[in-house]
Amino acid sequence: MDSEGTQQAHLVLAHKRFLLTHPDVQDIEKVGLKGEVFSMVKAHDMASFYETLVAESVLEMDQSVLDSMRTKIEDELKKLDDKIADAEENLGESEVREAHLAKSLFYIQIGDKEKALEQLKVTESKTVAxxxxxxxxxxxxxxxxxYMDFDLISKSIDKAKSLFEEGGDWERKNRLKVYExxxxxxxxxxxxxxxxxxxxISTFTTYELFPYDTFIFYTVLTSIISLDRVSLKQKVVDAPEILTVIGKIPYLSEFLNSLYDCQYKSFFSAFGEKRSDACAVI
Known part of the structure; x- marks a missing residue:
């Protein structure tokens, strides 16, 4: 997994793609976003994803760029297949698994969903722990x-829970809570x-999904919607972990505290600002 504090690049890209299609994002901002998305697509050789964005009129087609990405993908896949063959012929089971995992991660990097899922299954067949x-x-x-594939997400969460019946450490169990x-x-x-x-809140390590500030943002919003007044006070308004972060998130403190204090004029003012600012959060 990525190091602490680092969000997965393809999830950053997914957010930028979302912003490009959001009506509240100004056209002048979308110009810059298009450049950022195009740069990320090129940097990771996301050929099939690039074609999808072109088909959706998010980006314009540059055939030379597409051809270059395809060539790089073919070259890299040949290297990965050679490593797998070498591992199978000359090395042990652990090295074979790592070679297959590298190919899985490459398919994830280039945004090839179907091949990534196929290769992950192959890798799983080589995995014992x-x-x-x-x-x-x-x-x-x-x-x-x-890809916002909720069926895949739901089945994967169920699979993870089933695996935990065989064992599993607390760190991964806690991370799964954030995914779910x-x-x-x-x-x-x-x-x-x-x-x-x-x-x-106290065990968060799921930085590959989003930064801690974003996690607190989601925690506060979902709590406001679902908790009763007493629970909101105990678990959110007075929570030390939330208090240390909430001031860094524009309008969130006003949004939470004005609602709890029944200051509805301030609440709706913060609500309007929070709505316009929400696009900044995935």
Missing amino acids: VGQKMDLVFYTLQLGFF GLYCMSTRNFKKAASLFLDS
Whole structure:
């Protein structure tokens, strides 16, 4: 997994793609976003994803760029296949698994969903340890969120829970809560999302999904929707972990505290500002 504090590049890209199609984002901002998306697509040789964005009229077609990306992909796949063949012939089971995992991660990097899922299954067949199997599920979940494939996300969460019946460490279990919370929020199950997020405040390590500030933003919003007044006070308004971060997120403190204090004029003022600012958060 990525190091602490680092969001997965393809999830950053997914957010930028979302902003390009959002009506509240100004056209002048979209010009810059298009450049950023195009640069990220080129940097990761995301040929098939580039074609999708062109078909959606998000980006314009540059055939030379597409041809260059395809050539790089073919070259890299040949190297990865050679490494797999070498590992199978000359090395042990661990090296074979790592070679297959590298190919899986490459397909994820270039945004080829179907081939990534196929290769992850191959990698899983080479995997014995429960923790490593869980990591493969997390990669699958990230693919699901990138493509907003809720069926894939739901099945992967169920699979992860099943794996935990065989064992598994607390760190991965706690990370799964955040993934499931994001899924629940995306499918409008705000009460369960809030519960999972609140359970994860002191153990949050899921930086590959989003930064901690974004996590707190989601926690506060889902809690406001779903908690009663007493629980909101205990778990959110007075929570030390939230208090240390909430001031860094524009208008969120005013939004939360004005609602709790029944200052509805201030609440609706902050609500308007928060709505216009929400596009900045995935």
